[in-house]
Amino acid sequence: MTSTAPSSSRVSPAATATATPPATVTPTAAVTPTAAAASTAKAAPTAAATERRRRPAVDWRLRFAFLSVVWGFSFLFIKVGTDGYAPFQVTLGRLVFGTAVLMAAMAVKRERLPGGARVWGHLAVAALLLNALPFSLFAYAELTIPSTLAGICNATSPLWGMALSLVALSEDRPTRIRVAGLGLGFLGVLTVLGVWQGFDGLNASGTALALLASLSYPVGWIYVRRTLAGTGHSNLSLTGGQLLLATAQLAVVTPLFTSLPTSFPVLPLLAVAALGALGTGLAMLVQYGLVAEVGPTTAQMVTYFTPVIATAAGVALLGESLTWSTPVGAVIVLAGAALTQAKARSRGA
Template sequence: MDNRASVAGVFVLLCLIWGSTWLAIKLGVEAVPTFLSAALRFAIAAAVLLALGAVFRRRLPGSRSEWGVVVFVGIVLFMGDYGLIYWGEAHGVPSGLTAVLFATMPLMTALAAHVLLPKERLSVRKLLGIGVGFAGIALIFRGQLADAGLGLFFPMLAVVVAAACAGASTAAMRKWARGIDGFVFNGLSMGIGSLGLVAVSSASGEPWTLPSWPRGLAPILYLSLVGSVIAFVAYLWLLHHVEATTGSFILLITPIVALALGFAAANETIDMVDGIGTAITLAGIYISFSRVAARGAPSAGASDTLTDRPEINPNGGK
């Protein structure tokens, strides 16, 4: 398959998966204590990924820098980022509004990449694309933004901080995780994040009970197997082929996917302004992508499939 077609296909797949996870998280925290729900999600995903790593005989990280980025991502992304998202949704932030607030991630990623990655400096085109894209998202979810009162200030702030954690983690993976196998990297990082979330759950006094089926366990299994195992292996493959900021633009598409799912599954209405907002968001993404397309796609390197060697290439093949 042509490399650009593969990149586009994985990008769309991730938009669809992560566009559905906001609702799954909301359903999960309604049935299972907040941090325990997140801990179970990543514990299951870690077990599956490490088992796959063992089956395919992937190597463990060898150097201090490799272990350092594994621990960093485990704490900052899987414990910090997701802990804050789960806490925000459990404390009243609607799933659609969570998706909007987390759509600040492309800006956070661009700032982190500017500091950590010499070849991914901020540009007027990137900032313009991010700004236009976010303006479209804000227009689509104007009602939820207007309805959010001061009582949701801290839960909403938690989601924005989560976006900063995700942006920093993405840039760190691009810089320091070269050559670490994707199954092993994600499995170890998710395992560390899960342990941290268990500690937070225990410290906050959450009751530990087995999730019921299907109300509690079904969302956790979906988030573990689809939203974590499949999605993060695919995301690391994508980071092998595109810049960090480009990959983060998925988070501008996911609110639109969430809106479409609400229309299809919950009979929510979509009006002309929503369509205009969607067009504005897509225009913002095009503004940022057009520069990348003009330069040409990064080389795919040695791996062109998700299953050959799902590892991170910090230089995007350049």
């Protein structure tokens, strides 16, 4: 998925879930993750201003809702995809379809991939941290945990992001509200996991993989902010290159750890296609427009809706069970994540 960047960064993973990022987005989300997009917002003010002057055909609220839904459903798509294919194969398919969408968008807009060995080297690291690694971890996690739990784990990215930014970004100083939000958020994680029951019935390895995936996003965001800001390349160009490299990474890894499928079940294949084309490629393009039109602070609010959609989809469509601690803990996590963004909101978009 999707996922949201630290408050001091303008990064949003292509992920998402998810989101991710989702992604490179994001939220988010499996979200989704478009780290390159936000990290270069300051580097290309002319392009951003041009985007703002164009009146979009679809109201931003509808695009915001679309992003929330598609990143929320990303965890369902992963679950369905892994019913027919190995996790690495799901991730590779996701990246192939997502990259195809971005390459098509670049062709329409006559954008070129970035140049320079240094830029491509940094993009390779970003591709690993924001795409290849978290996407694969979420896919493996959902072999043993429900999609609802994966979606909620993805919502912890802002918490990890704030904790890491306090260490890695000297200009990002803690406030009492943000520290309280960090503590509250992790209290919510413990509530979701049912710590008072000794984590009874919880698959520890699957949950750990999902939390590691969520941690990978802010590590990637911080890396991108330190290395790719100010390159002068457009958001679309950088993110297209990033996804292309992530696809290449999975194309190398997948044959080493999986065998060619003996059959190609249709429903899991459609889920992987939707995960890549909608939850990764198209979602990143939609996110570009949102950031340009309403600013990163408002755009990243989609992170708070993603786990709600993921939970509803998992329960309603996959029949996943839901105990009281899951939604209660999720609300606490989101409240904590919101508090960690207090500094960004007080400054505006």
